[in-house]
Amino acid sequence: MFYLKNIEVNPILHIENLTFEKQKITSIIGKSGSGKSTLLKLLNQLNNYDSGIIEYEGKDISTINPIQLRREVVMLSQTPSIYEGSVKENLLIGLKFSEKNTESINDQKLLALLELFDLHKNLEENAEELSGGEKQRLAFARIILMDPPVYLLDEPTSALDDETTDEVMGQFFQFVKRNQKTVIMVTHSIKVAEKYSDQIIDITKLNEKEMSVTHG
Ligand SMILES: Nc1ncnc2c1ncn2[C@@H]1O[C@H](COP(=O)(O)OP(=O)(O)OP(=O)(O)O)[C@@H](O)[C@H]1O
Numbered sequence: 001m002f003y004l005k006n007i008e009v010n011p012i013l014h015i016e017n018l019t020f021e022k023q024k025i026t027s028i029i030g031k032s033g034s035g036k037s038t039l040l041k042l043l044n045q046l047n048n049y050d051s052g053i054i055e056y057e058g059k060d061i062s063t064i065n066p067i068q069l070r071r072e073v074v075m076l077s078q079t080p081s082i083y084e085g086s087v088k089e090n091l092l093i094g095l096k097f098s099e100k101n102t103e104s105i106n107d108q109k110l111l112a113l114l115e116l117f118d119l120h121k122n123l124e125e126n127a128e129e130l131s132g133g134e135k136q137r138l139a140f141a142r143i144i145l146m147d148p149p150v151y152l153l154d155e156p157t158s159a160l161d162d163e164t165t166d167e168v169m170g171q172f173f174q175f176v177k178r179n180q181k182t183v184i185m186v187t188h189s190i191k192v193a194e195k196y197s198d199q200i201i202d203i204t205k206l207n208e209k210e211m212s213v214t215h216g
Contacts, residue, residue, distance in 0.1 A: 001150065001182050002043055007052035012038050014207055015052070025176065025183040027193035030203035036186040037078075039203060040152050043184065044073045071098045075152040080139030082130070087114070088123040090138055094146040105145070113141040116171050118164070132159035137168055144175055151176070153185040157192065165189075169196060 001022040007015040012035040020026050020043075028036045041047035042054060045066040054061040056069065074094070083090055091110050095102050107123055114121060117137040121130070130138060136159050143151065157165040173196050176183055187193050193200050 001057065002184075003055040004042070005053050005055075007042070007054065008050045009035070009038055009042070009047065010050050013049075013203075015039075018201070018206070020182070020184055021199065022182050023180045024198040025173065025185070025196055026199045026201060027197040028184065028186045028201050028203055029188075029190060029193055030205075030207075032188075034204045034207065036203050037154055040075070040154055040184065040186050043152055044070050044075055046075070072148050073150040073152060074143050074146055074148040075154065076139055076143055076156050078155040078158050079132075080136055080142075082127050082135050082138070085127060086123060087121050087125050087127050087130075087138060090127040091123075091142050091145060094142040098146055098148070100146070110141075110145075113144060114138075116144075117141050118167055133161075133164060136160060137164075140168060140172055144172070147179070148181075150182045151184070153183065153187075155186055155188065157187075157189070165192065 002018075002020040004015050004018040007013060007018075028039060030036050038047055042049055043056075043061075045061060045064075056064065056073070061069070083093055088107070088110060091113070092102050092105065095105070110123055117140055119134060119137050119141070121134070127135070127138060136156065140156070157168065160168060169192060173183075175181075185193075185197070
């Protein structure tokens with residue numbers, strides 16, 4: 001799905017070869033400041049690189065319109081964007097961004113999605129008044145509704161306790177498996193990485209390996 005070759009983001013990343021497989025769940029782990037988020041943001045053109053090539057579905061990523069790419073490769077950041085307005089508006093905003101039809105989405109479907117993430121809220125409630133963990137769960141519901149082929153998750157459970165993390169991740173990855181999505185996830189939690197991923201990439205080691213290969 002993604003292939004990176006000779007990527008340099010100076011002085012943060014040096015990656016000789018890296019593949020993210022289609023319909024697999026890959027976790028990126030590594031020390032704080034090692035470049036995990038930087039790597040993730042290369043994959044939806046939120047970050048630039050100094051040299052090398054990144055391919056998405058066999059196409060040079062730099063030739064793809066970033067807006068178009070971000071409709072297919074949807075990112076959930078550590079502190080998800082919550083917009084002024086109701087819970088309902090915040091759920092539907094992802095679909096609007098993707099230019100997808102919202103007419104077939106009724107309130108019942110939205111409430112079922114909230115329920116899936118244990119969010120017992122009224123659709124008309126002000127989203128900005130939710131707690132940090134509730135906002136993260138609302139953002140999970142929003143990206144499920146968007147239904148893209150690829151998800152990039154950056155520390156998606158940073159505001160959740162262990163029990164809620166298990167519930168949210170359990171629901172999300174059930175959806176991912178059932179719908180054959182590709183997921184690339186940055187996480188501090190080895191436990192989360194081991195439980196849900198098909199592949200784990202330790203970016204600290206990857207960078208060291210590449211450095212030793214490059215510099216002898
Ligand atoms: N826009 C930027 N401009 C310059 N330096 C940056 C930028 N973004 C990140 N960095 C630097 O790049 C390095 C890697 O940052 P990054 O956020 O990718 O690390 P990380 O592994 O995700 O860290 P953490 O686990 O602490 O979130 C850090 O030293 C950071 O200060």
